[in-house]
Amino acid sequence: MAEAQVKSFPVSWEELHRTSKALAWRLLELGPFEGIVAVTRGGLVPAAIVARELEIRLIETACLSSYHGQEQGGLTVLKEATLADKGKGWLIVDDLVDTGETAKSLRAMMPDAHFATVYAKPAGRPLVDTFVTEVSQDTWIFFPWDMEPQPSTPIIGLRG
Numbered sequence: 001m002a003e004a005q006v007k008s009f010p011v012s013w014e015e016l017h018r019t020s021k022a023l024a025w026r027l028l029e030l031g032p033f034e035g036i037v038a039v040t041r042g043g044l045v046p047a048a049i050v051a052r053e054l055e056i057r058l059i060e061t062a063c064l065s066s067y068h069g070q071e072q073g074g075l076t077v078l079k080e081a082t083l084a085d086k087g088k089g090w091l092i093v094d095d096l097v098d099t100g101e102t103a104k105s106l107r108a109m110m111p112d113a114h115f116a117t118v119y120a121k122p123a124g125r126p127l128v129d130t131f132v133t134e135v136s137q138d139t140w141i142f143f144p145w146d147m148e149p150q151p152s153t154p155i156i157g158l159r160g
């Protein structure tokens with residue numbers, strides 16, 4: 001069960017690009033990889049950035065769905081990656097691990113693949129081989145594709 005999310009961690013496009021490139025630097029030493037399995041939808045942008053940096057052009061998708069807004073529902077596997085073996089030599093890329101339920105399912109499908117995420121929360125961290133930034137379990141990460149700039153009220157107007 002996902003913990004109540006009391007803190008928010010908004011991530012800009014620039015920050016996501018920089019942190020995904022940092023992930024690519026870590027993965028460089030661990031490859032070469034035959035291809036990438038991008039985990040839809042959150043893993044698509046990080047996977048594209050890693051693929052560009054490591055010059056990987058063979059991309060598969062694993063399509064999983066678990067959350068509606070910030071609510072965790074049952075995990076649905078819409079499509080598995082089409083790989084010949086158990087993922088040996090392949091790199092799985094997702095945006096984050098939270099409870100680790102999505103990661104567990106991916107690991108069961110592709111036990112020999114290397115699993116990488118940009119962000120990790122403590123409960124899911126043991127299931128990831130490589131990640132860059134850890135945030136606390138009670139933090140909700142907002143990705144740039146889930147945000148838009150809005151006018152903000154001057155601080156003085158927020159006083160009760």
Ligand SMILES: O=P(O)(O)OC[C@H]1O[C@H](OP(=O)(O)OP(=O)(O)O)[C@H](O)[C@@H]1O
Pocket residue numbers: 002039040041042043064065066067068072094095096097098099100101102103124
């Ligand atoms: O460790 P967990 O608790 O399983 O959570 C992590 C998963 O949750 C999010 O996906 P989501 O199901 O929201 O789908 P999306 O990628 O299409 O947004 C995120 O992209 C991870 O794949």
Ligand SMILES: Nc1nc2[nH]cnc2c(=O)[nH]1
Pocket residue numbers: 067096097098139140141142143146
């Ligand atoms: N955007 C987003 N999706 C999630 N899915 C599970 N945890 C998170 C999170 O912190 N942010």
Ligand SMILES: [Mg+2]
Pocket residue numbers: 039040041042043064094
């Ligand atoms: Mg996802």
